Amino acid sequence: MIELFNNKYRVPSARLQSWNYANEGIYFVTICTKDREPYFGDIEDATLLPNEIGKIAWLEWFKAIEMRPDMNIELGEFVVMPNHIHGIIIIGRNNFNKPDYSNCSESQNQFMAQSKNLASIIRGYKSAVSSYANKNNINFEWQTRFHEHIIRSEDDYATIANYIINNPAKWEEDKFYSSI
Numbered sequence: 743m744i745e746l747f748n749n750k751y752r753v754p755s756a757r758l759q760s761w762n763y764a765n766e767g768i769y770f771v772t773i774c775t776k777d778r779e780p781y782f783g784d785i786e787d788a789t790l791l792p793n794e795i796g797k798i799a800w801l802e803w804f805k806a807i808e809m810r811p812d813m814n815i816e817l818g819e820f821v822v823m824p825n826h827i828h829g830i831i832i833i834g835r836n837n838f839n840k841p842d843y844s845n846c847s848e849s850q851n852q853f854m855a856q857s858k859n860l861a862s863i864i865r866g867y868k869s870a871v872s873s874y875a876n877k878n879n880i881n882f883e884w885q886t887r888f889h890e891h892i893i894r895s896e897d898d899y900a901t902i903a904n905y906i907i908n909n910p911a912k913w914e915e916d917k918f919y920s921s922i
Contacts, residue, residue: 765839768893769831769860770902776883780824788911795880802870819906826918828906864888
């Protein structure tokens, strides 16, 4: 197959190509602000002191459950940091991820509009925070894309949950830390 533009403009997906992100699963997500700008507030004494948009970033995260009751979503640990968020999203069995054995060859992890999957949850979250910022004339931008990790064991979950909980206390050691 001939690649369009010789891959000049295409950034390879970081997603696991063999995985359907509408599947039941536990996902660790990191979403960064554009250029890692500290839009959400400052860390002081191991706690985020959120500004207005930092508070909205917190509140909008928890709306995912009420906005998508048909997806059977649960939320695990979550933290807003100055320039990124970390959270655990659990997608349970629902009408959008039940196995359809008559259509086994089709993957929902294709280049097309994403709905009822992890990407649609993140898109809705980012859109809600951005919309609030725009309506209230708050300078704010997200980095395109997001990082995810499929959590596959209890030990993995415990390690990640601990990382999220302790992230503010270890801010100066964080790879997203900026002393700006």
